[in-house]
Amino acid sequence: MVDGQTERSWRRSLDAALRWRPEELCLYPLYVRPLTGLGRTEGAGPDPEWDAQRLRLYRHGRDHLLTANDFPTELAAFAERGWLDETAGPDLLRLSPEGLAHSDALGPMLFSPGVRSRMAAYDLK
Structure with a gap:
């Protein structure tokens, strides 16, 4: 997730990737573990708003890919x-x-x- 990213900008990024017609496109929910570089980054980790945004963007991307293409799901x-x-x-x-x-x-x-x-x-x- 990029700081300040919205559902709209996330969808544009996914659509740009889809234009390459990949055989597979994997989407993983970001999970921040303590004591990792990202876990120590301000604005990441236990902040409930950040976590809600992370899940919202994941779900938005998942739903967009499921409706846009017939990719297999891992x-x-x-x-x-x-x-x-x-x-x-x-x-x-x-x-x-x-x-x-x-x-x-x-x-x-x-x-x-x-x-x-x-x-x-x-x-x-």
Whole structure:
């Protein structure tokens, strides 16, 4: 996400990429982890407005690409909070479009209690 980016400018960027007629165009929701370069950048990370903008632009881009083209969607095998595509069948776990918006955040939800405890005890420097 570029500082000051709007849904309109984001769509123009996506349309410019689509004019190249790529075989595949991947769209990932930006997820900022603490102690990373971006996590230490002012205006990124835990700010609720920034996070809402990040998700809004991701959803806008996702919906635009789904209506503009027939690109395959990359799927992850997770089941949390209704983010599962229940039409996938009993033997297949697949994220719904909304689940994809949270895909990077799902991994920590699967951490064991021991890992969570060690992470909570870690002293940030």
